[in-house]
Amino acid sequence: MVNNNSSLLYPLMIIAAMAVILFSIVGIATMTGHLPAAFSEVQPGQATSETKAAAKPDATKPVAAPRAATPGPVARTSPCPDCGVVESITASEVKGQPSGVGMVAGGVTGGVIGNQIGGGSGRTIATIVGAAGGAYVGNEIEKNVKKTTVYRITVRMDDGTTRTLTQEAPPGFGIGEKVRIVDGRLVARG
Incomplete structure (x- = not known):
């Protein structure tokens, strides 16, 4: 007489073992960073809710008056390879x-x-x-x-290229402001 329980148990054990192995491989790949993470990039000219909010002036902060042009000779300056304009700011959470x-x-x-x-x-x-x-x-x-929040700041450089900086603190600049990149940090362009 053949025991039906043992003949049915063997394929179930193989299936369970394969599932554990597959689950372990996916878990290890996720933990070591080999599975791709989903990050969305904002294309130039595409506005997001963060960029729209950053572009709006804050009613609680005083707005500086535009500087008056001073008459006189125009000084020619050499192009600044580290200068540009903030193009976009996106906040994202990172595990x-x-x-x-x-x-x-x-x-x-x-x-x-x-x-x-x-x-x-x-x-x-x-x-x-x-x-x-x-x-x-x-x-x-x-x-x-x-998890933490990181800010990706895209800067359109004066030579036409773009550079993206990532920092954990909210940037002190808004979209459209002129900046300079010094040692991987943004500073006001003077």
Whole structure:
């Protein structure tokens, strides 16, 4: 007499093992940064809600009067290779770098929960899947807890090229302001 349970259990174990391996590969690729992240770039001339808000003058801040032109000889200056005009400012959230604590805690929690399911070899599979899933989820939670906001500032240089700077602090410049890039930072152009 042939036991039907053992003939059905073997393909299920193969499927479960393949799922765990695939899930582990995707989790490792995500944790090491090999899966691409979604970032949107604003094309020149395309306005976003952040750029529209930054372009509007703030009613609470005093507006400086335009400078009067001084008569006299016009001094010829050499082109400034580090000078340009702020073209766009976009804020985006970036996930933080995990330390591994979330992955370990999630793996232990998932393993404990998985161990409560089923019995025999099913319990073992549930424990492994729970540990792998918990490790992935714990790692993602830790990244989300440590996320920060970064500002991407696109500057149209005087020579026509564009340069993009990324910084964690809100920029002290608005769209259309003349700036200079010094040591990777924006400074007012004088």
